[in-house]
Amino acid sequence: MRLHFFELIWFSTYAELRAERARSYLGLAWWIIEPAMNMATYYLVFAIVLRTSQADYIPFLLVGLTLWQWFKSCVSHGGYAIWQSLPLIRQVRVPAQVFPSVQILADTVKFSFILALLLLILWAYGYPPNRAYFALPVVLLVELVFAAGAAYLVAAMMPFVPDLRFVIEQVLTVMMFLSGIVFSLDAVPESMRTWFALNPIATLVDAGRGILMHAQWPDWLALGRVALISLALFAAGTWLVARWTSRYVKLPT
Amino acid sequence: MNALVTLENVGVAFNAQMRVGAPRFWALEDVSLTLERGARLGVVGRNGAGKSTLLRTLAGIIEPDRGRVVRARVSCQLLSLAVGFVQHLSGRDNAILSGLLLGMRRREVERRLPAIHDFSELGDFFEQPISTYSTGMLARLGFSVAMQVEPEVLLIDEVLSVGDTEFQAKSGAALRERIHNGTTVVFVSHSDAAVRQVCDRALWVEHGRSVVQGDVDEVLRAYHAAAPAAAQ
Numbered sequence: 001m002r003l004h005f006f007e008l009i010w011f012s013t014y015a016e017l018r019a020e021r022a023r024s025y026l027g028l029a030w031w032i033i034e035p036a037m038n039m040a041t042y043y044l045v046f047a048i049v050l051r052t053s054q055a056d057y058i059p060f061l062l063v064g065l066t067l068w069q070w071f072k073s074c075v076s077h078g079g080y081a082i083w084q085s086l087p088l089i090r091q092v093r094v095p096a097q098v099f100p101s102v103q104i105l106a107d108t109v110k111f112s113f114i115l116a117l118l119l120l121i122l123w124a125y126g127y128p129p130n131r132a133y134f135a136l137p138v139v140l141l142v143e144l145v146f147a148a149g150a151a152y153l154v155a156a157m158m159p160f161v162p163d164l165r166f167v168i169e170q171v172l173t174v175m176m177f178l179s180g181i182v183f184s185l186d187a188v189p190e191s192m193r194t195w196f197a198l199n200p201i202a203t204l205v206d207a208g209r210g211i212l213m214h215a216q217w218p219d220w221l222a223l224g225r226v227a228l229i230s231l232a233l234f235a236a237g238t239w240l241v242a243r244w245t246s247r248y249v250k251l252p253t
Numbered sequence: 254m255n256a257l258v259t260l261e262n263v264g265v266a267f268n269a270q271m272r273v274g275a276p277r278f279w280a281l282e283d284v285s286l287t288l289e290r291g292a293r294l295g296v297v298g299r300n301g302a303g304k305s306t307l308l309r310t311l312a313g314i315i316e317p318d319r320g321r322v323v324r325a326r327v328s329c330q331l332l333s334l335a336v337g338f339v340q341h342l343s344g345r346d347n348a349i350l351s352g353l354l355l356g357m358r359r360r361e362v363e364r365r366l367p368a369i370h371d372f373s374e375l376g377d378f379f380e381q382p383i384s385t386y387s388t389g390m391l392a393r394l395g396f397s398v399a400m401q402v403e404p405e406v407l408l409i410d411e412v413l414s415v416g417d418t419e420f421q422a423k424s425g426a427a428l429r430e431r432i433h434n435g436t437t438v439v440f441v442s443h444s445d446a447a448v449r450q451v452c453d454r455a456l457w458v459e460h461g462r463s464v465v466q467g468d469v470d471e472v473l474r475a476y477h478a479a480a481p482a483a484a485q
Contacts, residue, residue, distance in 0.1 A: 003358070004353070004356070004358055007353060007358065007359040008353045008354065011349060011350060011353055011359065012350065012353075014346075015339055015342055015346060015350050018341070018342060018346065019339045019340070019341040019342055022341035022342075022382065023341055088336070088337055088354070089314075090309075090314070091314070091331075091333055091336055092314065092331070092333055092336050092337070092354050092355060093312060093313045093314045093356070094354055162271070246315075246316040249309075249314060249315050250265075250266065250267045250268055250315070251267075251268055251271075252267070252268055252269060252270055252271050
């Protein structure tokens, strides 16, 4: 049963990516072009129009947005997944966890391409690989757990409250600005910093920038705290999906 | 006898509307039935009597809100066509995806792909995206995949054959062979003739309640005798 579950997730992910490629003229190229356009937008606004004075703004922005977009796409795609699969859930007996998992996995595959490209750009830009790279998998793993947890949680609730979809994008936008993705959190007043430090994404992006740009090991204590929050969220999310699985099928069409 | 699935006073409620505090709607009120190994049970009843809900409860897609479902360690599957099909994928990929969704292991589906390809008569189209298929071709692929799932209890909702005239004969024959090969079957239908042909027992469901279960002719007679009264 469990092996079958993973086979189903794995093949559905392949199907999802394959179908997505077939749905547009440029296909796979969009995996790179779309995030690149997104980055260009922020660069235009913050570096050129607002003339951010921050040093190393381009690598700062690229690392931040790469890590952020991965999280964001997991939550928004994964969050919709069960709700969008309700017709299938009514038709066949299948664990609801499959649907968000497929989206998270598909977005992670896409992220791995963007990450590879980011590393190449950074090296070309004068930020060579360094020993702190060994900590990168840990940071990425924590982010994956956090993103998956958030995605499961949203996915679990969405079928009951489809209105959530009007809220989720706004919440994600606010969260992006509060995570120091496009501007440094150094600008935040001292009194508010402890609150910002609770935000897992801010810690993760900070750790990522430290590793990739400054050859700095992460703040393990902060990372450990974020890992705990992430695991708790993940446990809550999977538990809720499992608990509510039998109720999804009874929702109005 | 060997009961594979037993329902005891089963009720199933749906949330009728997306509104806080909306009342629930009981699609099944009180259904009891015993399904024995090798039995071919026909379920009759009017539209909205809860027949499809009953099938989905037997399949384990829906859990009861009251009463009890006792299932031996057997697989119960609804004969579902084109489950999870994705437009831009090839017939082959869709067959694998659908097979996995219907509970087969990857290796099992792969092993049966030649049979699916063969039965569907799709030829080279098997490798093409299903968005290029005609309705008839889609039906053929869907049926060919569904026939490869071999549950111990087969649940059928109305459909006994699909496709154009020629494929209808072929698919109907294949399904009838499956049904009469000792598979346990629950068959929902509006057609007396089909129920008589397929089933050796029948169950009449009215307003979400099981009225009578027994011999096909007796149940059908009781069902039609009650028609004017129940229609009110």
